[in-house]
Amino acid sequence: MKVLMKPIEMIAWFTQDGLPTPVRFRMEQPDGSYIVIRVARTITRKEERLAGNPMIIFTCQSIINGIEKLYEIRYELRTCKWYVYKI
Amino acid sequence: METKNRIIFHIDVNSAYLSWEAVYRLQHGDTLDLRTIPSVVGGDVTARRGIVLAKSIPTKPYKIKTGESLFSAKLKCPDLVIVPPRYHLYMQCSKALISILEEYSPSIQQFSIDEVFLDFTNMEVHWGDPIQAAHRIKERIKKELGFTVNIGISNNKLLAKMASDLQKPDKVHTLFPHEIGDKMWPLPVEELFMVGRSTTFKLHKKGIFTIGDLAATDPKLLMQWFKSHGRLIWEFANGIENSPVRQDFPVKGLGNSSTIAFDIEDRKTAHRALLSLTETVAMRLRDIRKSARVLSVYIKDRDFESCSHQRKLDVPTNSTNILYQVACQLFDELWQGQPLRHLGVRTTELYSDDFYQLSFLEADIERQKALDAAVDQIRNQYGWDSIVRSCFLYSRLSPMMGGVIQEEEYPMMSSML
Known part of the structure; x- marks a missing residue:
């Protein structure tokens, strides 16, 4: 896996208790085109607050271009931004 | 409560601004840890605030000093990495640090943005031996918040503060009154809290070079030379200080x-x-x-x-x-x-x-x-x-100058314990 930390456009669902789960996201490719990825499975979810900055970290699985891949998504609570951290 | 029975912690973040910036960058996908290379946090050169605000430990061989101009720092170390300050991040880190420490004692005093006093007296009941507890707190901060701290332990705030300064980074030190002779007296006199540049200069002229020399000087002489300040630094040199860990701080x-x-x-x-x-x-x-x-x-x-x-x-x-x-x-x-x-x-x-x-x-x-x-x-x-x-209007001056952060109260260093 490679560290990307790339901001993405995200559709997520939140439970009544405010627990988010990523559903589908759109990521810009190096050539400027976009790729839409459906999150097939969220495997783990943990919280960290390095530098006092809380983030929720998800390990997810999807089929990207016909290959099943494992990757890490981060949700930064303070800014409400989603990132693909590692893919 | 008798002073000698108190247990005071002084928690000091190692190269605060720099390590906070480093952790923030790592969290945002940077692969380079600023703490492992010669780097400084520096003010804005174009606004002529180009001085070193904080430096990483690898800058030590280059003898870069906090407060010197970025230009001369760059001369000493051409590969120096300079990053701009981010005061909001520092506030955020400082608050996160406090929120962890609050779990360990009800009595906490934020002394500056990166320094906190914690009254651990009677907390042994909950957290066990102070030294072990300090190690646990230090490790927890490192794991959860990503930066390292020094913790100094003693019976009063002054000694705790001196202790946390002994050797860096990521260490726990004790400086109880019986250890003053070994650990504090050999240090140069300018290391003592409240001994600034001009006091150091005057003390050197009188032949006082170490904290031990100062402690051995007749306080009456010091009173003659420095008035009440002489008494104060003599007491500090002897580890005498008994101010409480206070939440609301009197503004002087x-x-x-x-x-x-x-x-x-x-x-x-x-x-x-x-x-x-x-x-x-x-x-x-x-x-x-x-x-x-x-x-x-x-x-x-x-x-x-x-x-x-x-x-x-x-x-x-x-x-x-x-x-x-x-x-x-x-x-x-x-x-x-x-x-x-x-x-x-x-x-x-x-x-x-x-x-x-x-x-x-x-x-x-x-x-x-x-x-x-x-x-x-x-x-x-x-x-x-x-x-x-x-x-x-059109004056090139900000209508309300100064103060690092306009919106929030930013805890600044104080000369009072």
Whole structure:
């Protein structure tokens, strides 16, 4: 896996208790085109607050271009931004 | 409670600004850890605030000092990485640190943005041996927040603070009274809290070079040389100090200063800069419901020569206009016409502002008060820049200068424990 930390456009669902789960996201490719990825499975979810900055970290699985891949998504609570951290 | 039975922790973040920035960058996908290479946090060179604010430990062989200009730092180490300051991040890290420490004791004093005192007295019941607890706290901060701290342990705040300074980074040190002889007395005298540059110089002239020398000096002699300050540093050198870990801190003085982006060469611009500084000072005074009796003005010219001048007012005040008038008088008496790069306004001898001594010789104070109150209210509601004086339009000066963070209270270093 490679560290990307790339901001993405995200559709997520939140439970009544405010627990988010990523559903589908759109990521810009190096050539400027976009790729839409459906999150097939969220495997783990943990919280960290390095530098006092809380983030929720998800390990997810999807089929990207016909290959099943494992990757890490981060949700930064303070800014409400989603990132693909590692893919 | 007897002083000798207290247990005080002093928690000090290792190269705070720099490690906070490093952790933030790592969290955002940076692969390089700033703490492992020669790097500094530096002010904005274009606004002439280009000094080293914090440095990484690998800068040590280059002898880069906090406070020196970025230009000379770059000369010493051409590969130096310079990153801009991010004060909001520091506030955030500081708050996160406090929130962890609050779990360990109800009595906590934030001494500056990166230093906290924690009263661990009687907390052994909950957390066990103080030294082991300190190690656990240190490891927890490292794991959860990503930065390292030093923890000093002793019976009072002074010794705890000296202890956390012994060897860095990521260490726990004790400095109990019986360890002073071994651990503190061999240190050079300038390492002692409250011994600044000019005191060090005078002590050296008297043949006092280590903290041990100072501790062995007759306090009567020190009283003669330095007045009450002599007594204080003698007590500190002997590890005598017993102030409580306090939550609400008595404010002794309040001031504000700023380096200007260009040299000020005329009186009118200088007065305008003073007004801008006074605005912030007076507003902060009113915010803590105090009035000041003494006002001082500080200037630093292009050649870094500095001087100051102060005056005692007839009646304590917190009115922007009155303080501004006095500041201008002081400035006119002080200034010789040299180009200025830095100005400061400071108030001391603070009194409660719930009464005001009227005087035949003063302008109508009620109207001033009403005006200040109205301006404060507008600024609090709509932001500090919602109402500004028109003289600052096109003046290249900010209407309210100084203060690293406008929106939030930023804990600054204090000379009082």
